[in-house]
Amino acid sequence: MIQVKDLYKSFNGNDVLKGINITMNEGKCNLVIGKSGAGKTVLIKCMVGLYEPTKGEILYDNRDFVKMTDKERKHLRMEMGMLFQGNALFDSMTVEDNVRFPLDMFTSMTKKEKAARVDEILSRVNLKGAHKKFPSEISGGMMKRVGIARAIVQKPRYLFCDEPNSGLDPITSIVIDELIQEITLDLNITTVINTHDMNSVMGIGDKVIYIHEGEVHWEGSGKEVMTSKETELNNFVFASKFWKSIKEDQK
Amino acid sequence: MNFFYHLGRYTKTLYSLFSRPEKAAMYWKELFRQMNLIGVGSVGIISIMTLFIGAVTSVQFAYQLQGNLIPMWYIGIIVRDSLMLELAPTLSALLLAGKVGSNISSELGTMRISEQIDAMKIMGVNTTSYLIGPKVLASVLVMPLLIIFGVAFGIVGGLLVALGGTSGFTTTEFIRGLQDPIRDFDTIIMFIKSLSFAFIITSISAYQGFHTTGGVVGVGQASTRAVVYSSIVVIIADFLIAALLL
Numbered sequence: 439m440i441q442v443k444d445l446y447k448s449f450n451g452n453d454v455l456k457g458i459n460i461t462m463n464e465g466k467c468n469l470v471i472g473k474s475g476a477g478k479t480v481l482i483k484c485m486v487g488l489y490e491p492t493k494g495e496i497l498y499d500n501r502d503f504v505k506m507t508d509k510e511r512k513h514l515r516m517e518m519g520m521l522f523q524g525n526a527l528f529d530s531m532t533v534e535d536n537v538r539f540p541l542d543m544f545t546s547m548t549k550k551e552k553a554a555r556v557d558e559i560l561s562r563v564n565l566k567g568a569h570k571k572f573p574s575e576i577s578g579g580m581m582k583r584v585g586i587a588r589a590i591v592q593k594p595r596y597l598f599c600d601e602p603n604s605g606l607d608p609i610t611s612i613v614i615d616e617l618i619q620e621i622t623l624d625l626n627i628t629t630v631i632n633t634h635d636m637n638s639v640m641g642i643g644d645k646v647i648y649i650h651e652g653e654v655h656w657e658g659s660g661k662e663v664m665t666s667k668e669t670e671l672n673n674f675v676f677a678s679k680f681w682k683s684i685k686e687d688q689k
Numbered sequence: 690m691n692f693f694y695h696l697g698r699y700t701k702t703l704y705s706l707f708s709r710p711e712k713a714a715m716y717w718k719e720l721f722r723q724m725n726l727i728g729v730g731s732v733g734i735i736s737i738m739t740l741f742i743g744a745v746t747s748v749q750f751a752y753q754l755q756g757n758l759i760p761m762w763y764i765g766i767i768v769r770d771s772l773m774l775e776l777a778p779t780l781s782a783l784l785l786a787g788k789v790g791s792n793i794s795s796e797l798g799t800m801r802i803s804e805q806i807d808a809m810k811i812m813g814v815n816t817t818s819y820l821i822g823p824k825v826l827a828s829v830l831v832m833p834l835l836i837i838f839g840v841a842f843g844i845v846g847g848l849l850v851a852l853g854g855t856s857g858f859t860t861t862e863f864i865r866g867l868q869d870p871i872r873d874f875d876t877i878i879m880f881i882k883s884l885s886f887a888f889i890i891t892s893i894s895a896y897q898g899f900h901t902t903g904g905v906v907g908v909g910q911a912s913t914r915a916v917v918y919s920s921i922v923v924i925i926a927d928f929l930i931a932a933l934l935l
């Protein structure tokens with residue numbers, strides 16, 4: 439479980455996050471949704487320590503990340519995995535080297551153990567026969583899978599995904615969403631997903647948090663999103679004709 | 690952004706290189722990769738450059754020595770010593786500022802803007818020491834060797850000119866000059882220059898690349914700054930070393 443308490447972040451006096459309070463549950467996909475520029479990426483980057491919050495607490499099972507020393511943070515980082523919007527694969531390394539990198543860097547596993555783990559994880563994300571390929575040689579969907587594999591190779595307790603569907607076709611998006619959901623359940627991870635994709639909200643939104651201009655406007659389940667009366671959320675959800683028509687059908 | 694801000698951040702970046710590596714084996718691997726890239730990858734271009742520099746220097750000094758009371762065999766000493774003291778270290782450094790410096794800064798810059806550095810940081814990697822440390826160390830280790838190569842090729846350049854026989858000195862004269870004992874101090878200066886220039890180029894370029902902002906355009910700008918700043922600092926350091934030590 440991750441609890442974010444009264445989190446503020448500003449850049450040069452410009453407030454981006456204005457007092458965020460949320461709880462992310464274990465074994466669930468916790469979706470942070472909102473328009474672009476709402477502060478989703480900044481929130482996730484504060485949570486993993488790429489940005490220092492201006493104020494507030496981020497509790498990882500009651501351990502406050504913000505107050506930790508570098509050494510304590512490093513420890514906690516072993517329990518985190520992150521999938522970046524642009525994948526952030528190491529392009530000088532092959533797929534298997536990418537996935538093995540955290541193991542090489544932080545474990546004393548033998549070569550054989552590492553190879554076995556890499557195989558296990560790559561087949562977990564349904565990626566076979568791409569071991570020796572470089573990131574530039576594989577498709578966007580495959581890159582996402584490699585990104586996920588690298589994020590979970592150390593069996594993290596917390597997984598962060600920033601716009602996991604960006605740049606993917608609708609079918610691949612659903613496949614990737616479902617993969618993240620399966621992994622979340624399998625490993626009982628607390629997963630945080632930033633998205634503005636309504637398909638994801640309906641498909642895997644165990645818990646949905648709507649952020650607007652740096653503030654939490656609404657919280658609930660994916661299904662409740664459709665029936666909410668929150669004005670900003672309604673503007674967001676029913677911006678497209680498609681979702682508007684679905685709502686009208688429901689009536 | 691002012692000078693002192695950068696100086697402070699540069700110093701801080703360098704200071705962080707001294708933290709303990711997560712996994713020594715990974716650092717060794719990276720060190721050897723970098724030594725290969727920087728060292729083996731630069732032997733060719735350094736040899737070609739110093740070969741010609743040696744040739745040009747000997748032609749020009751021979752020209753100046755003509756009709757002079759200084760014996761022609763001095764050419765060997767002059768070419769050798771100017772290669773050792775100035776030409777090989779400084780010109781190689783300027784060349785490497787372009788080649789290695791822009792390479793390091795664009796590699797790190799690309800890693801920065803594509804969030805590869807952030808990805809490493811989240812894993813818990815000490816990114817400065819893993820990404821910058823081996824580059825700086827590798828260059829400091831291979832640079833003296835490259836410079837020795839450079840001096841050797843420069844001398845070969847001079848010899849070839851003598852063999853050509855049109856510049857007014859013979860191979861015997863040239864070799865006689867070369868045999869004049871090398872002052873220990875010259876060797877020391879050569880090594881001091883090699884080491885400091887290697888450090889300057891890689892640390893400045895890595896600093897520029899590591900702190901790249903502003904997307905793809907920023908990568909290009911960082912790489913330009915890397916080359917320009919490291920060249921300028923090399924020249925300033927060259928002067929300071931000469932002024933203080935000679």
Ligand SMILES: Nc1ncnc2c1ncn2[C@@H]1O[C@H](COP(=O)(O)OP(=O)(O)O)[C@@H](O)[C@H]1O
Binds near residue numbers: 449473474476477480
């Ligand atoms: N490093 C930064 N420096 C200054 N402003 C930033 C920085 N990162 C994000 N912002 C600002 O914060 C706001 C939220 O950005 P972001 O979290 O990326 O939005 P999104 O919800 O689309 O992920 C934007 O207005 C953006 O301009």
Ligand SMILES: [Mg+2]
Binds near residue numbers: 478479480600601632
């Ligand atoms: Mg974003």
